[in-house]
Amino acid sequence: MRFAASKVQGSVANSAPRRVSRRRRVLAGFAWAALSLAGLGAGAVQAQTFASLPSPQFGAEPQGAARPIAAWVTFCQSYAAECVVDRSEPARISLTPAIWATIVSVNRRVNKSVEPKTDMEHLHVADRWDLAEDGIGDCEDFQLLKRHLLAEAGLPRRAMRMTVVIDEKGEGHAVLTLITDRGDMVLDNKTNAIVPWHKTGYVFIKRESQDMTAWVSLGGVTSPVTTANR
Amino acid sequence: MPPASLASLSLVAATLLVATPAHAGSEAEMHHERWRDCLSRTFRIEAVLTAPDLAADAAFRACRSVEEAYLAALASSPLLDDDDIARARPLLAGRIRAWLVGSRG
Numbered sequence: 001m002r003f004a005a006s007k008v009q010g011s012v013a014n015s016a017p018r019r020v021s022r023r024r025r026v027l028a029g030f031a032w033a034a035l036s037l038a039g040l041g042a043g044a045v046q047a048q049t050f051a052s053l054p055s056p057q058f059g060a061e062p063q064g065a066a067r068p069i070a071a072w073v074t075f076c077q078s079y080a081a082e083c084v085v086d087r088s089e090p091a092r093i094s095l096t097p098a099i100w101a102t103i104v105s106v107n108r109r110v111n112k113s114v115e116p117k118t119d120m121e122h123l124h125v126a127d128r129w130d131l132a133e134d135g136i137g138d139c140e141d142f143q144l145l146k147r148h149l150l151a152e153a154g155l156p157r158r159a160m161r162m163t164v165v166i167d168e169k170g171e172g173h174a175v176l177t178l179i180t181d182r183g184d185m186v187l188d189n190k191t192n193a194i195v196p197w198h199k200t201g202y203v204f205i206k207r208e209s210q211d212m213t214a215w216v217s218l219g220g221v222t223s224p225v226t227t228a229n230r
Numbered sequence: 231m232p233p234a235s236l237a238s239l240s241l242v243a244a245t246l247l248v249a250t251p252a253h254a255g256s257e258a259e260m261h262h263e264r265w266r267d268c269l270s271r272t273f274r275i276e277a278v279l280t281a282p283d284l285a286a287d288a289a290f291r292a293c294r295s296v297e298e299a300y301l302a303a304l305a306s307s308p309l310l311d312d313d314d315i316a317r318a319r320p321l322l323a324g325r326i327r328a329w330l331v332g333s334r335g
Contacts, residue, residue, distance in 0.1 A: 164314070170265075170266075
């Protein structure tokens, strides 16, 4: 899948190699399209309305350091800006109807646009994290792209953390946790529904730290109301 | 065995290997399903004779080897390390236990 060159003048570094510049143009084009869709869709059909958001809930609390994922380390070497933690950013997203509409739109748009394929099938490697620039990716690529687009839309990267869970099928899975004033909300490529973490049914293992470029353990917490299958 | 038969067997074996590539995610799912089925079957049998909590305890004891196979498959996920799985183990068991007892298997 390719996107038309964007009219948006992205912040491409002068010294960026041509390969990176082309990638940034593709991503900028996606961002432009996503934001346009968010603008058009703010008052239109929304699968989840801002009014239906829950009152503030407790989040999954970090419980010490966790070993980083090897492919994440490699990702951060290639996409340093995606991994830097800016502690001057808010640690929590203050949700408004407009921000929520953007989140819902980006989540749905990426879920629809990226073709799911395992890294082994796609790239013949066990695991690789990237921004699905060629339109193909697996779970972590979906969520990394969503975070990239939402950060470009102005949301604090620090409040959007990659998270590893064990899903309803008992498999390792990556989701994106948005830490908000309405609780921790989960963006997933398996569903367009954005739900509070404790309603996913997942077992939460670890997520990126909010204070440094590292991972923290979540201790395997799960929903107070658990099911073996959804 | 005649050479032609041996060659045919080799061809079939090679085809099976190509057609069923090792896939850590799918193996974890498969083993999780086996573990859940073992627990469910055993729980339903035990629950005829005893209280649900005790039936669940018996099911987990009986299905320990299936659980170990699942955890071994899960360990091959690039997203998880041994520490993650050790921390998650009781919560994974708790999740299924709640389902067993809540829905009677």
